[in-house]
Amino acid sequence: xxxxxxxxxxxxxxxxxxxxxxxxxxxxxxxxxxxxxxxxxxxxxxxxxxxxxxxxxxxxxxxxxxxxxxxxxxxxxxxxxxxxxxxxxxxxxxxxxxxxxxxxxxxxxxxxxxxxxxxxxxxxxxxxxxxxx
Amino acid sequence: xxxxxxxxxxxxxxxxxxxxxxxxxxxxxxxxxxxxxxxxxxxxxxxxxxxxxxxxxxxxxxxxxxxxxxxxxxxxxxxxxxxxxxxxxxxxxxxxxxxxxxxxxxxxxxxxxxxxxxxxxxxxxxxxx
Numbered sequence: 001x002x003x004x005x006x007x008x009x010x011x012x013x014x015x016x017x018x019x020x021x022x023x024x025x026x027x028x029x030x031x032x033x034x035x036x037x038x039x040x041x042x043x044x045x046x047x048x049x050x051x052x053x054x055x056x057x058x059x060x061x062x063x064x065x066x067x068x069x070x071x072x073x074x075x076x077x078x079x080x081x082x083x084x085x086x087x088x089x090x091x092x093x094x095x096x097x098x099x100x101x102x103x104x105x106x107x108x109x110x111x112x113x114x115x116x117x118x119x120x121x122x123x124x125x126x127x128x129x130x131x132x133x
Numbered sequence: 134x135x136x137x138x139x140x141x142x143x144x145x146x147x148x149x150x151x152x153x154x155x156x157x158x159x160x161x162x163x164x165x166x167x168x169x170x171x172x173x174x175x176x177x178x179x180x181x182x183x184x185x186x187x188x189x190x191x192x193x194x195x196x197x198x199x200x201x202x203x204x205x206x207x208x209x210x211x212x213x214x215x216x217x218x219x220x221x222x223x224x225x226x227x228x229x230x231x232x233x234x235x236x237x238x239x240x241x242x243x244x245x246x247x248x249x250x251x252x253x254x255x256x257x258x259x260x261x262x
Contacts, residue, residue, distance in 0.1 A: 023171035024178050027164050031181070041150055044167035048146040055147055 014126045015039040017057075017088075019049040019064035019074065029063075032115040036123060045070040046077035053081065059088050061125055063109070063118070066094040078105060089125045093118075137184035138162040139248060142172045142200070144192045148239065155241045161248070169196040176208055183211055185248055191217035191237060212251045216244075 016038050020026040023044070030040045041059065043049035047070040053059065062081055066074035074092055081088055082104070093109040107121050139161050143149035146167070153163040164181050166172040169188075176183060186204060190197035194217075201213045216235040235247055 023166060023174050024180060027175060027181055030165075041146075042153075042165045043146055044171065048167065052146050052150065057150070 013039070014060045015041060015058050016122055016126075017041045017043060017049055017052065017059035017062040017064075019043045019046060019062060019068070019077065021045050021065060021068040029115055029118055032119050033122060036119050038122065038126070046072045046074055049077055050080060053085060053088075059085075061089040061091065061106075061122060063091040063093065063122060066092060066096070091121055091125065135162070136160040137252060138164060138182055140164045140166060140172060140175060140181075140183045140186045142166045142169065142186060142188040142197070144168060144189065148189075148237075152239055152241065152244065156245065156248075159245055169193055169200045172200055173203070176204065176211070185212045185214060185251055187214045187216060187235075187244065187248070189216045189237065190234065212255055214244075214247055214251060 016033055018026060018030055018033065018040055020029070020042075021044055026042055026044070030042050033040045041052060041057065043052060045068040046064070049062065049064065050072070062077075064074040064077055068074060072080075074094070078090055078092060081090060089106040091107045091109055092105045093111055093113065095111040106125055109118060109121055136159065139156055141149055141153050141156070141163055143152065143165075144167055149165055149167070153165055156163045162181075164175055164183060166175055172186065172188065175181060176186075186200075188197050188200060197215065197217075201215060204211050204213050214235060216239070217237050235244060
């Protein structure tokens with residue numbers, strides 16, 4: 001999905017908080033999202049993402065892995081973000097669908113995923129559509 | 134605008150993120166690593182061509198010196214800029230990079246200037262033709 005010029009301008013203001021502990025995956029996906037004109041904040045784990053948000057950092061959408069090192073996983077991060085920052089759309093990605101209850105997230109992205117698919121899910125949500133209805 | 138790629142190694146997202154955004158606004162591609170292990174992984178996999186590594190030695194000085202030493206021996210096309218203030222640092226840094234360590238907290242414009250100087254020095258050393 002390639003945004004047209006007007007959408008592209010609007011997207012440049014949209015901010016994605018990418019939470020992923022696999023550094024190569026994080027860096028390459030961040031590149032793809034930036035290539036789609038999005039601003040991307042890279043967090044290496046849930047603690048970093050939470051520190052960023054609690055410090056006043058902005059995000060329109062959070063794309064988070066589940067299993068990560070640190071004091072909390074992606075599910076606990078999702079719970080906190082939903083409670084304190086309800087305006088942030090949430091995409092959870094995992095190789096295991098078990099911990100995510102439908103409706104608790106705006107989209108679930110099963111691993112492994114293609115970067116094209118991930119960018120498409122993010123763009124649809126940023127554009128106002130909810131990927132899982 | 135392509136000024137090259139900087140790998141920013143910094144444990145604190147509240148320091149790393151604004152520094153990375155500033156460098157992107159200045160035309161650099163920026164890869165981010167939260168620690169030395171992530172930095173090594175990015176460099177080893179070579180999926181993102183990196184020109185300069187800016188590493189904060191404040192939280193893991195020994196690890197950072199080891200990273201800088203490894204880059205020097207195994208990644209000849211990559212320059213290293215050390216930052217932070219730790220004991221022994223000036224002496225160690227003198228063996229690992231061309232300039233004295235950058236001070237923290239970062240002055241973004243000084244970091245940019247150092248990156249430019251480092252790249253210019255490499256260009257001067259590069260064989261002509």
